[in-house]
Amino acid sequence: MTEKPLDIAGAQAVIAKHCRRLPSSPVAVDEALGLVLDEAVVAAGDVPGTANSAMDGFAAQPSAAGTRLTIVGESRAGHPSETVVAAGEAVRISTGATMPQGATAVAPIEVVEESDDTVTLVQELTEAANVRMAGEDLRAGDEVLGAGRELGPAEIGIAVAAGRATLNCTRRVRVAIVATGDELRKPGEPLKPGELHDSNLTTLQAMARQAGAEVVSAAHVGDDRDATEAAFAQALKAADVVVCSGGVSVGPHDHVKGALIGLGVEQHFWRVALRPGRPTWFGSREGRLVFGLPGNPVSAMVTFLLFVAPALRALQGRRALESSAAVLGESIGRHPKRDECVRVRVVDREAFATGPQGSHILSSMTLADALAVIPRGEGSLDAGSPIELLALEP
Ligand code: AMP
Numbered sequence: 219m220t221e222k223p224l225d226i227a228g229a230q231a232v233i234a235k236h237c238r239r240l241p242s243s244p245v246a247v248d249e250a251l252g253l254v255l256d257e258a259v260v261a262a263g264d265v266p267g268t269a270n271s272a273m274d275g276f277a278a279q280p281s282a283a284g285t286r287l288t289i290v291g292e293s294r295a296g297h298p299s300e301t302v303v304a305a306g307e308a309v310r311i312s313t314g315a316t317m318p319q320g321a322t323a324v325a326p327i328e329v330v331e332e333s334d335d336t337v338t339l340v341q342e343l344t345e346a347a348n349v350r351m352a353g354e355d356l357r358a359g360d361e362v363l364g365a366g367r368e369l370g371p372a373e374i375g376i377a378v379a380a381g382r383a384t385l386n387c388t389r390r391v392r393v394a395i396v397a398t399g400d401e402l403r404k405p406g407e408p409l410k411p412g413e414l415h416d417s418n419l420t421t422l423q424a425m426a427r428q429a430g431a432e433v434v435s436a437a438h439v440g441d442d443r444d445a446t447e448a449a450f451a452q453a454l455k456a457a458d459v460v461v462c463s464g465g466v467s468v469g470p471h472d473h474v475k476g477a478l479i480g481l482g483v484e485q486h487f488w489r490v491a492l493r494p495g496r497p498t499w500f501g502s503r504e505g506r507l508v509f510g511l512p513g514n515p516v517s518a519m520v521t522f523l524l525f526v527a528p529a530l531r532a533l534q535g536r537r538a539l540e541s542s543a544a545v546l547g548e549s550i551g552r553h554p555k556r557d558e559c560v561r562v563r564v565v566d567r568e569a570f571a572t573g574p575q576g577s578h579i580l581s582s583m584t585l586a587d588a589l590a591v592i593p594r595g596e597g598s599l600d601a602g603s604p605i606e607l608l609a610l611e612p
């Protein structure tokens with residue numbers, strides 16, 4: 219535990235030390251997007267299972283241009299033909315349909331002349347033309363995905379093709395969100411003077427889902443010590459990670475730290491040498507992580523991206539996102555003591571600030587495609603200076 223502000227990397231290192239990968243469980247393939255495999259997937263059979271046609275056309279033996287073939291049957295997708303194809307014969311065939319016995323090539327519909335029950339080949343039909351061989355994609359017994367793979371749409375598709383309906387994956391991280399503040403009203407509610415809509419509760423849920431988490435609760439609580447403690451007690455029951463916004467500074471109505479300490483959550487750090495996001499708090503209790511993010515909407519988003527999202531990824535066994543390199547398109551003033559995350563638009567690898575950078579100015583976040591990290595220091599960082607970029611979306 220330390221009261222001295224850490225820098226961004228120092229705070230991330232403290233968090234990483236407390237991230238243990240969650241246990242795995244079988245997950246239905248249609249729930250597995252974004253999860254990480256905890257087993258190898260092996261093909262149950264050949265894919266494709268049989269030789270089949272790559273085109274709509276006619277299956278036959280290799281024949282010279284001008285050959286006239288008698289149509290003796292049809293093979294449709296899912297309905298193979300029983301007919302054995304002899305020389306001078308053809309079976310009408312659809313894309314993906316199994317090749318009938320005897321036939322080893324397919325003349326596409328576009329290169330035959332059809333009349334009644336015959337077709338004439340306009341071009342020579344060569345051996346294996348337009349035929350997909352059994353096992354061309356996967357062979358029975360092939361390892362198609364290794365343990366540790368992150369499941370995207372293609373990985374899920376190939377697991378299904380390999381015969382799987384469920385996959386053993388590191389389970390989705392469960393997140394509870396708590397927004398604090400007497401001034402906050404639900405989306406759409408009318409506002410009295412001094413009130414504002416609670417945007418963080420919704421935005422933080424969206425960010426948690428974008429990082430692959432399951433949001434198990436989202437609650438608003440006023441600036442009251444007992445109510446704050448009750449909200450955290452509830453959140454800690456169901457969640458692996460609790461993310462709170464607001465009430466984490468030193469004001470007389472900021473109850474987050476006191477409530478968490480009261481519940482036995484151990485503080486690992488409070489304050490990061492960062493703008494926006496200085497008052498960020500991090501602690502844990504029995505392996506459950508708690509993040510107290512500042513209430514200003516941009517501060518909450520920036521600190522979620524820097525600290526919460528990497529933790530959610532690590533708990534789910536996902537690799538860390540890498541930053542990318544760019545250069546400043548314009549000169550940007552530096553903060554003497556804090557590294558600053560500036561909302562930027564990136565054009566041809568050059569980063570330009572999106573406008574006013576106050577931590578309450580969410581509109582300049584909506585114009586941004588990345589955060590540029592401006593290291594602390596005197597004066598300004600000149601146009602052309604190399605900088606690190608953090609993507610706003612995973
Ligand atoms: P706090 O961190 O509680 O001192 O709040 C700092 C600023 O952020 C105040 O202006 C709050 O009104 C604003 N704020 C706090 N929570 C939210 C929220 N959930 N949604 C939008 N703004 C908020």
Ligand code: MG
Nearest residue numbers: 399464465513
């Ligand atoms: Mg507040």
